[in-house]
Amino acid sequence: MSDTARLETFSDGVFAIAATLLILDVRLSGGGSVAHQFVNAWPSYAAYAISFATLGIVWVNHHTVFTQIGRVDRTFLFINVLFLMVIAFSPFPTRVLAEHLREGSKAAAFAYGLTFTVMAVCYGALWFYAAVGRRLIAPEADQRTVSGISRSFAPGSVIYGTATLSSLISAWLAVGLYAAIALFYVLESSIFGRDEG
Amino acid sequence: MSDTARLETFSDGVFAIAATLLILDVRLSGGGSVAHQFVNAWPSYAAYAISFATLGIVWVNHHTVFTQIGRVDRTFLFINVLFLMVIAFSPFPTRVLAEHLREGSKAAAFAYGLTFTVMAVCYGALWFYAAVGRRLIAPEADQRTVSGISRSFAPGSVIYGTATLSSLISAWLAVGLYAAIALFYVLESSIFGRDEG
Amino acid sequence: MSDTARLETFSDGVFAIAATLLILDVRLSGGGSVAHQFVNAWPSYAAYAISFATLGIVWVNHHTVFTQIGRVDRTFLFINVLFLMVIAFSPFPTRVLAEHLREGSKAAAFAYGLTFTVMAVCYGALWFYAAVGRRLIAPEADQRTVSGISRSFAPGSVIYGTATLSSLISAWLAVGLYAAIALFYVLESSIFGRDEG
Amino acid sequence: MSDTARLETFSDGVFAIAATLLILDVRLSGGGSVAHQFVNAWPSYAAYAISFATLGIVWVNHHTVFTQIGRVDRTFLFINVLFLMVIAFSPFPTRVLAEHLREGSKAAAFAYGLTFTVMAVCYGALWFYAAVGRRLIAPEADQRTVSGISRSFAPGSVIYGTATLSSLISAWLAVGLYAAIALFYVLESSIFGRDEG
Numbered sequence: 001m002s003d004t005a006r007l008e009t010f011s012d013g014v015f016a017i018a019a020t021l022l023i024l025d026v027r028l029s030g031g032g033s034v035a036h037q038f039v040n041a042w043p044s045y046a047a048y049a050i051s052f053a054t055l056g057i058v059w060v061n062h063h064t065v066f067t068q069i070g071r072v073d074r075t076f077l078f079i080n081v082l083f084l085m086v087i088a089f090s091p092f093p094t095r096v097l098a099e100h101l102r103e104g105s106k107a108a109a110f111a112y113g114l115t116f117t118v119m120a121v122c123y124g125a126l127w128f129y130a131a132v133g134r135r136l137i138a139p140e141a142d143q144r145t146v147s148g149i150s151r152s153f154a155p156g157s158v159i160y161g162t163a164t165l166s167s168l169i170s171a172w173l174a175v176g177l178y179a180a181i182a183l184f185y186v187l188e189s190s191i192f193g194r195d196e197g
Numbered sequence: 198m199s200d201t202a203r204l205e206t207f208s209d210g211v212f213a214i215a216a217t218l219l220i221l222d223v224r225l226s227g228g229g230s231v232a233h234q235f236v237n238a239w240p241s242y243a244a245y246a247i248s249f250a251t252l253g254i255v256w257v258n259h260h261t262v263f264t265q266i267g268r269v270d271r272t273f274l275f276i277n278v279l280f281l282m283v284i285a286f287s288p289f290p291t292r293v294l295a296e297h298l299r300e301g302s303k304a305a306a307f308a309y310g311l312t313f314t315v316m317a318v319c320y321g322a323l324w325f326y327a328a329v330g331r332r333l334i335a336p337e338a339d340q341r342t343v344s345g346i347s348r349s350f351a352p353g354s355v356i357y358g359t360a361t362l363s364s365l366i367s368a369w370l371a372v373g374l375y376a377a378i379a380l381f382y383v384l385e386s387s388i389f390g391r392d393e394g
Numbered sequence: 395m396s397d398t399a400r401l402e403t404f405s406d407g408v409f410a411i412a413a414t415l416l417i418l419d420v421r422l423s424g425g426g427s428v429a430h431q432f433v434n435a436w437p438s439y440a441a442y443a444i445s446f447a448t449l450g451i452v453w454v455n456h457h458t459v460f461t462q463i464g465r466v467d468r469t470f471l472f473i474n475v476l477f478l479m480v481i482a483f484s485p486f487p488t489r490v491l492a493e494h495l496r497e498g499s500k501a502a503a504f505a506y507g508l509t510f511t512v513m514a515v516c517y518g519a520l521w522f523y524a525a526v527g528r529r530l531i532a533p534e535a536d537q538r539t540v541s542g543i544s545r546s547f548a549p550g551s552v553i554y555g556t557a558t559l560s561s562l563i564s565a566w567l568a569v570g571l572y573a574a575i576a577l578f579y580v581l582e583s584s585i586f587g588r589d590e591g
Numbered sequence: 592m593s594d595t596a597r598l599e600t601f602s603d604g605v606f607a608i609a610a611t612l613l614i615l616d617v618r619l620s621g622g623g624s625v626a627h628q629f630v631n632a633w634p635s636y637a638a639y640a641i642s643f644a645t646l647g648i649v650w651v652n653h654h655t656v657f658t659q660i661g662r663v664d665r666t667f668l669f670i671n672v673l674f675l676m677v678i679a680f681s682p683f684p685t686r687v688l689a690e691h692l693r694e695g696s697k698a699a700a701f702a703y704g705l706t707f708t709v710m711a712v713c714y715g716a717l718w719f720y721a722a723v724g725r726r727l728i729a730p731e732a733d734q735r736t737v738s739g740i741s742r743s744f745a746p747g748s749v750i751y752g753t754a755t756l757s758s759l760i761s762a763w764l765a766v767g768l769y770a771a772i773a774l775f776y777v778l779e780s781s782i783f784g785r786d787e788g
Binding site (some may be wrong): 413 | 596600601604605606608609612615665668669672673675676679680683691696697699702760772
């Protein structure tokens with residue numbers, strides 16, 4: 001098994017586990033009938049859906065990124081471990097957001113956004129470490145594709161950072177922005193990304 | 198590692214984790230002796246067995262489906278992420294069903310069935326997106342096999358939807374139907390499916 | 395990815411997850427100082443170690459078994475799903491045993507043994523379905539190796555069944571036998587198994 | 592799939608799951624506002640980060656080690672299962688450390704260090720079993736690389752053992768040392784390890 005193949009297997013494992021663990025924190029909420037408790041649990045569903053979709057998008061892009069990588073070195077491995085540490089951390093702020101969204105907790109919305117901002121920063125670091133000077137890029141990879149990925153990575157941290165700061169104004173605003181970002185990436189990728197599929 | 202191989206690895210991960218997490222919600226139930234509590238927990242075993250068997254069947258079919266797929270594009274990846282989101286969601290209604298089956302909760306039976314209906318819809322969407330016009334089908338795949346899979350996919354959503362609606366009459370009826378559907382697919386596949394094994 | 399390779403990946407996933415989930419049920423136990431609670435939790439460690447070792451042995455043998463398998467069919471897949479259902483179930487009786495071993499609960503010891511007996515039966519069924527008449531055996535597999543595996547599979551269910559029945563006399567006797575069986579398989583495999591490693 | 596490839600897949604699974612399960616034990620802590628509870632939970636973050644980084648480092652090295660291994664035998668498989676048993680155990684002392692670090696519990700710090708010392712011992716046993724007399728080393732592996740890995744393995748158990756003993760003086764000292772060891776390995780690997788990347 002090649003270096004990159006094994007790294008992908010491990011990374012896929014962390015993505016899949018972190019995404020699947022999210023469900024452990026979805027619970028019936030409040031009192032009354034079971035039907036009522038199902039409806040009452042909607043902040044759990046919203047937090048689950050946004051986090052799962054975001055991890056899914058990151059995973060799909062990770063997949064695209066790794067097709068450009070020709071080899072790995074230890075620095076790259078360690079940035080990837082750091083990146084995965086943030087990925088694996090994400091169920092925690094998701095759970096807190098689910099528990100405190102109803103009361104409009106700005107702290108919960110801020111912590112959630114901060115986690116995804118740090119994730120975006122680590123992810124960018126991972127890519128630019130590999131891409132600058134084509135350090136780890138496969139010889140056969142097309143430079144236009146590499147440059148295109150670099151351009152698409154650039155705004156991620158800023159967008160998440162801005163949404164995170166908006167939580168200081170309103171938790172609802174911030175969560176709306178997190179959902180919009182996830183939705184935008186899903187649509188953008190599936191509409192414009194077909195050619196490079 | 199090819200595109201489809203990596204996608205299978207990730208999907209297998211989510212299937213395996215979701216199925217294995219189901220056990221976390223199986224617990225001793227009621228008071229009295231340990232033996233008594235073991236017996237009392239039977240709704241947990243029933244819900245565990247139906248969900249695990251259903252995920253197992255879906256996984257086995259997923260396996261058959263992917264042998265026909267020659268390449269993936271981003272739209273297919275995202276439908277797959279959505280599909281996996283529902284797969285990973287399934288431990289939640291399973292847990293609620295286990296907790297509320299004894300009291301015959303229609304809401305718990307409905308939510309359980311609704312989850313598997315949405316799963317069937319996503320799964321159908323995944324297949325038909327790939328199969329219509331042989332968009333993503335491998336060139337060497339036999340058209341009769343592809344058409345056979347399409348025919349076998351068609352009734353799934355309707356069957357699960359009908360069983361789900363039956364929960365409005367009786368939770369027990371619905372759960373009986375969910376178990377019967379799982380059993381039917383197990384038997385159908387193992388009796389008639391040998392040739393294409 | 396070949397049929398058997400993908401099946402191995404999925405099975406490895408369930409083995410790895412079930413084994414790793416065992417730790418979620420290891421908890422500090424009783425009152426007093428932290429050191430005291432660590433010592434008090436010894437039934438958790440014992441149950442964890444026996445279950446993890448048993449799953450590890452089964453996995454190692456599964457590994458040996460699969461090197462003999464040349465192809466899979468749907469019946470084999472479904473027996474494997476049933477087998478994995480029991481594997482994934484094992485954290486539940488392990489948790490109950492850990493909680494009730496101190497009080498010598500025969501029911502907890504019986505349920506634990508019953509689970510591993512059913513596991514042995516499913517595992518035997520999986521192997522003999524593949525091996526009888528070399529139904530799924532790879533053409534290049536040595537018949538002496540196949541027959542050797544068949545001989546080593548024969549006593550498993552009986553040994554576990556006997557140990558399970560011993561729980562009706564004493565929980566401690568049964569747990570001692572479960573530990574002895576695990577230890578025997580570890581030693582037997584590592585001492586006599588080297589040649590076929 | 593080759594023997595070593597399948598073993599790597601299983602091992603990667605346990606590493607990924609154990610590392611990802613760590614987050615289940617990170618919880619808001621104490622009373623007051625959500626923001627306050629986030630800050631109060633810092634021992635959870637510290638324990639999570641040290642354990643995740645340590646598992647990450649071990650995984651990266653495991654990756655390097657396996658590139659040297661040409662074949663596996665059953666003894667090697669069983670040492671690996673034992674090693675994985677300790678890896679999968681690590682979320683338990685991590686959770687206890689997170690819960691009792693604030694109060695400076697020496698027992699929690701000792702148990703944490705003991706786990707990682709045993710992990711280092713098992714890991715060393717795994718490597719030296721394979722490396723002595725090049726028992727399982729791939730024929731094409733460079734002996735200087737093999738010897739280099741052997742030299743780097745030698746001090747690990749002693750370093751962790753010493754840090755563990757320091758917990759008898761002060762829990763804070765020990766945790767500081769655990770963090771320093773993790774940081775040292777991260778830096779050492781990424782600074783000096785580039786050539787062999």
